[in-house]
Amino acid sequence: MAWTDRVICMHHRPLAVFASPGRYVQGPGATWELGRELERLGLEGPILFIAAGTARRELQPIWEEVLPPVGLWPTVIAFGGECSVAEIDRLVAAGSGQPFCAVVGAGGGKTSDTVRAVADQLQLPAVITPTLASTDSPCSALSVVYTKEGAVEGFRFFNRHPLLVLVDTEVVARAPRRQLVSGIGDALATWFEARTVRQSHKTNAVGGLPTTTGTALAKLCCDILLADGPAACAAVDAQVTSPALERLVEANNLLSGLGFESGGLAVAHAVHNGISELPGSHGSLHGEKVAFGLHTQLVLEGQPQSEVMEILRYCRAVGLPTTLAEVGIDADDENQVRTIATRSVIPGETSHNEPFAVTATAVVAALRAADRLGRTLA
Ligand SMILES: [Zn+2]
Structure with a gap:
């Protein structure tokens, strides 16, 4: 969908609009607060994580420590590396038919773009925990979809923003x-x-x-x-x-x-x-x-x-x-x-x-x- 089409179909009058994620949390060691943050949003039960390599190595052990005490049971799937239609479809298939309460994306901009698209299709809230400060993607409600070769294929716009964006600056500080x-x-x-x-x-x-x-x-x-x-x-x-x-x-x-x-x-x-x-x-x-x-x-x-x-x-x-x-x-x-x-x-x-x-x-x-x-x- 093109930028301008979206506006025309949503509004007949030129209204001013501001939108944002529901909650933004940032600081050294913020990952340790993820369980409490998800709990305060009312999430409980199985929760799907889509995570890039660094996140799985550095953060997964912390998730497994802080989530079960608040009644959250993480399933972690590796992100394939590109926000493509094929990757979105693969992850939607992996998450379908299971009682997940939310989809959490942990990684860079392409991870968060992918996870928002997956959460949208599964009709679940998206939570983003960026491990990099490399793009303006995490807080948004749109995804840039690329071809497998890495060219921009198009945009997807979502009606809902991430419920929570949580940034652990100790992790960001260790990134290149x-x-x-x-x-x-x-x-x-x-x-x-x-x-x-x-x-x-x-x-x-x-x-x-x-x-x-x-x-x-x-x-x-x-x-x-x-x-x-x-x-x-x-x-x-x-x-x-x-x-x-x-x-x-x-x-x-x-x-x-x-x-x-x-x-x-x-x-x-x-x-x-x-x-x-x-x-x-x-x-x-x-x-x-x-x-x-x-x-x-x-x-x-x-x-x-x-x-x-x-x-x-x-x-x-x-x-x-x-x-x-x-x-x-x-x-x-x-x-x-x-x-x-x-x-x-x-x-x-x-x-x-x-x-x-x-x-x-x-x-x-x-x-x-x-x-x-x-x-x-x-
Ligand atoms: Zn940008």
Whole structure:
């Protein structure tokens, strides 16, 4: 389903909408509170966990310790690694016909995207415990579905948000720095995309116009990233939590999620979807591609040079891509650049949330110009 179709079918009037998960819990050792948190939400009995490798290794022993005392009996299934139709169907089949009270997803962004789709099909509440702060996925009510080859196939929108998002920052602090940095890239675009949607009076990702609240949270997200990014990266390098890391994880997981959904998306994520078409980019993470999408958006919008360069320099400082080569694209290959641009302006793409008509030709020019600017810093 495309972004715009959803809004039209949900509302006949242009209403402002804000939506969020039911409860957000974050801190060092939060996993130890998972049993009490699920109990207070009224969940009991068998509960299905879909977990990536790190979560099974590091968290499963804790789940098995804290859940039975509150009457919860976990069944843990390994996540296959891609949020694809085949993987969603496999997990739905595994969870069908059993009296599970909820589906818990533990892992990165693709895990949480998959688990929301599975929970939706099983008509059960979703609970997300991210082990990374690598994307804005955990708090949202939509999933990006990829092909088995890793290209973006489409979006699925759900009526219900996760009942609970619980983030153990000790686990996040032990993840590779690159994952946190990718989350910064994803979250950095949030404010600039929300600002655009606000200006153009277009719709957000929860079926309405942006509220002032959604846009303000996106701005707060950006302010935290700019202030705390380097210090939070240093904490992850040392594999410890710190106040800066706590604020940054909240920005990456909570504020970016609320900000993009209730604030809206624009060119940055559309260019991400374009970049993902090319096999050369498949070694790049979501937020790395979004970061280059952000540079493209700022150039395309004609934002002041001071803002464009501030963002480029910040990305360079924390280790986010500033050139096409850094997301696996050959900038001198006309076909590759054209492919990105063409995919980024297909009907229903968020590039059409800009306050002006966005064409593939204009995106080609912006991709090239952003790459040139980025290369001056490389
Ligand atoms: Zn994103």
